Every structure is written in structure tokens, then in C-alpha cells.
Amino acid sequence: MPRFAANLSLLYNDVDFLDRFAAAARDGFRAVEFLFPYAYAPAQLAALLQAHGLQQVLFNAPPGNWEAGERGIACIPGREAEFRNGMAQAVKYALTLGCPRIHVMAGLVPQGADASTVRNTYIANVRYAARLAARLAAPHGIHILLEPINGRDMPGFFLNRQDQAHALLAEIAEPNVKVQMDLYHCQIVEGDLATKIRQYLPTGNIAHFQIAGVPERHEPDVGELNYSYLFQLLDSLGWDGWIGCEYRPARGNAPHGTSDGLGWLKPWLQADVN
Ligand SMILES: O=C(O)C(=O)[C@H](O)CO
Numbered sequence: 001m002p003r004f005a006a007n008l009s010l011l012y013n014d015v016d017f018l019d020r021f022a023a024a025a026r027d028g029f030r031a032v033e034f035l036f037p038y039a040y041a042p043a044q045l046a047a048l049l050q051a052h053g054l055q056q057v058l059f060n061a062p063p064g065n066w067e068a069g070e071r072g073i074a075c076i077p078g079r080e081a082e083f084r085n086g087m088a089q090a091v092k093y094a095l096t097l098g099c100p101r102i103h104v105m106a107g108l109v110p111q112g113a114d115a116s117t118v119r120n121t122y123i124a125n126v127r128y129a130a131r132l133a134a135r136l137a138a139p140h141g142i143h144i145l146l147e148p149i150n151g152r153d154m155p156g157f158f159l160n161r162q163d164q165a166h167a168l169l170a171e172i173a174e175p176n177v178k179v180q181m182d183l184y185h186c187q188i189v190e191g192d193l194a195t196k197i198r199q200y201l202p203t204g205n206i207a208h209f210q211i212a213g214v215p216e217r218h219e220p221d222v223g224e225l226n227y228s229y230l231f232q233l234l235d236s237l238g239w240d241g242w243i244g245c246e247y248r249p250a251r252g253n254a255p256h257g258t259s260d261g262l263g264w265l266k267p268w269l270q271a272d273v274n
């Protein structure tokens with residue numbers, strides 16, 4: 001049965017970040033994810049998770065200079081030392097938060113960069129991240145996730161397609177590297193979601209899903225996708241992992257805008273309880 005995690009970077013923006021844990025728990029979520037924890041001490045976040053009975057299921061490694069437009073540095077030649085420092089910090093947070101997954105954003109391809117150098121840099125960096133996470137988080141380990149992201153939202157992003165991610169994963173050849181399949185991005189880039197889920201889920205190489213309506217990135221019941229069908233498909237294929245709710249509520253930052261838009265989730269939360 002699919003289980004749903006609230007993405008606290010996009011949901012509950014009507015309240016301060018630290019108050020979003022309580023808001024998510026009140027709405028019935030048992031797990032959360034967010035982009036970046038680094039503005040807060042890990043112990044402070046761990047205390048909030050515990051106080052509200054929540055699991056942390058995903059966050060991102062440091063992405064470079066986000067405010068300046070960077071979207072990860074894993075593919076950028078010359079940034080290896082910064083990448084390694086960022087991974088050490090991310091693993092430290094993951095251990096304190098009890099989080100089993102870290103998303104490593106690939107980054108924007110630098111203008112004029114040689115394509116094979118960029119690809120090799122990405123492979124070497126992800127391999128380094130995987131080995132570091134496996135070593136520091138033994139015996140349970142931490143999965144390092146690769147997420148294809150659509151080039152309309154992030155022009156120039158290195159990793160766009162599912163087949164590209166799975167080919168890279170095969171080449172990286174570290175058992176704790178997996179794909180984060182965001183169905184919103186996948187629909188925009190390539191479509192044919194049910195077939196792609198049927199193709200890739202049985203490989204065991206998907207460790208997390210994310211969802212949003214397409215094209216507005218609102219609630220999953222707003223837009224061109226039939227998520228009920230896709231959730232049932234995931235269920236029928238035995239997926240009992242997490243699905244991150246990574247969307248911008250249609251009511252924006254209006255008070256209770258996130259909670260008011262959760263009608264689509266109710267049957268699934270109920271099923272989760274039974
Ligand atoms: O954009 C997404 O879909 C993500 O999951 C990244 O982590 C943040 O941009």
C-alpha cells in the first residue's frame with residue numbers, strides 16, 4: 001500500500017518551516033521530506049520529528065549556491081571538494097534524523113563544458129557519495145538517490161530522463177544508488193507513466209516516488225494525470241515505500257490551503273490505518 005510523505009518545503013507554506021511538522025502530523029501524515037535541512041541544527045529537527053511521531057524519509061544534499069540559481073553540483077567539474085564536504089554534512093544530518101535516503105541533485109551543465117567530462121564527473125561524485133554513505137551509515141546504510149528533473153522547470157539540468165538515470169545507475173554500480181522517480185517530471189519529459197512504472201519498479205532500482213499534478217504542479221487531483229489509477233498500479237506491483245507529496249497547493253499560501261486541498265489523500269490515509 002503506498003504511503004505518503006508531506007514535502008515540507010512545498011506544503012504548509014502558510015506557516016513557518018518549524019511549524020510545518022505539527023501541521024503535517026495533524027493532517028494524518030506519518031512521514032515528511034524536505035529539500036534542505038541545513039539552516040537548522042539536526043538535533044532540533046530530530047526533536048520535532050519525535051514530538052510529532054513523524055519519520056524523515058528524504059532530504060537533499062547541499063545543492064551549491066541555490067539562491068544564485070545552482071541546482072546541485074554533482075555534474076560540475078572542479079567542484080569535487082565542495083561536493084565531498086557537502087556529502088559529509090548530509091550524511092551527518094541523515095544519521096541524526098534517522099533518514100535512509102539522500103537525494104543528490106545532478107546540477108546544471110556548465111556552458112561550453114565537455115559532455116563526457118561532465119558525465120564522468122557526475123559518475124565519480126555519485127560513486128563517492130554512495131561509498132561514503134555506505135561506510136558511515138553501516139550496517140543499515142543510506143540510499144543515494146538520482147532524480148530526473150524536467151528541463152522546463154530547470155533548464156540545463158543534467159539528468160532529465162528515466163532511461164538516462166537507470167543507465168547511469170548501472171554504470172555507477174554501487175548497490176545503494178537508486179532512482180527517485182518523480183511522476184510530475186516524468187510526465188512532462190516523456191509521459192507513458194504506467195508503462196515506465198511497470199518497466200522500472202520490478203528492477204528494484206526505484207527507492208522513492210514523488211507526485212504533483214501536471215502541468216501546474218498543484219494537488220495530484222488537479223491536472224491531466226489520473227493518480228488514482230497510478231496509485232492502484234503501484235499497489236498492485238507491491239510498492240509499499242514512500243510517495244512524496246511535492247506540490248504547490250492550488251490555494252497558494254492561503255491559511256489552511258494545504259489542509260483544504262488534501263481531499264485526494266483521505267481514502268489512502270484511511271487504507272493505511274486499516
Ligand atoms: O524538484 C524536484 O522535483 C525535487 O525533488 C528536488 O529535490 C528539488 O528541486
Ligand SMILES: [Mg+2]
Pocket residue numbers: 147182210246
Ligand atoms: Mg521531485
